[in-house]
Amino acid sequence: MSNLDGSLAVDLLSVTLLALLFVIAIAMATLRSLFAIVMLSGIYSLITATWFVVVDALDVAFTEASVGAGITTVLFLAAMLLTSRRAKAEHGAAKIVPLLLVIAVGAVLVYASIDLPGFGDPNSPANTHIGTEYLVRTKPEIGIPNVVTAVLASYRGFDTLGEVGVVFAAGLSVTLLLGFGERALSASVRQGRDKKPQEPQKPEETE
């Protein structure tokens, strides 16, 4: 990507992808069908991942593609099955206040982004202090080519341990809240024990 002659192509690609993200976000805000919204959120993640590739953040792009576009979409679908298929339409203040809030926060963020260093600026704080330190020290100290892995697993190994703890706690909390999912297993075992598999019964709509 970065080997393209001149940054014009990259800029065009970025603008196109970000415009697509904008359109998808608007569509998600206006749609009421939950299935369409879930699918659009998956597409949103996939385009975000593509944009991360454009700006050379490959590890982040990989995570976004697998977690955002992959597993989150499936989990949303599974959660959607437990609720209704359409979102309720908002009326009155519930429609206007969030819009105003989003515009205000967006304006603040755009104002703040003026002070950010340019993309890939070698003199930006991120590229002058700790970033260079890791780039210089990874080869003699860890001896692996992927600096991101070196930082994640070795230099910041304790942080990553905490993250794994968070993932584990999340899985544990969801199973504790929603049950362990053995209901389907016992149902299917019961069904298999019968001589003839019955017509799949309608699951109860309410729990």
Place this chain on the structure above:
Amino acid sequence: MTGDHHVILRVVAKVLIPIIALYGFYVHFHGEYSPGGGFQAGVILAVAVILYSLIFGIGQTMQAVTPGFARGLAAFGFLLYTAVGFAALMLGGNFLDYDALVDEPPGGHIGQHAGIIIIELGVLFAVAGSMVAIFYAFAGRVTEIRDEDW
């Protein structure tokens, strides 16, 4: 299991799911050299299981990968990560100091390599187990995902 109008989906999935799982392990063991690592690998492995359950039904999947196994895998991954930390502590280093794991001359990287691969394996187990457990918790509440639900 309704009619066979999903036959193409089933056949393709049967071919693809082993490749997806294999790719997950590639992402893990190649994480030192290319983008990716235990976290992405764990998600990819979980996706292989979830894809199987979307196509062949959650009951069959739960007989292959039981919910208890998924939860145990998540706990084991977290413990494995912590165990590496304490192993380094026992061998005279700091917590999670991989250099202490292997007795080698200064400048050697075997300890770092081994430590990173093992803790990433712990990340892989924890993430894959947690993701499958979360999916089971949601999808296990409806006995079968019917065609009309999609």
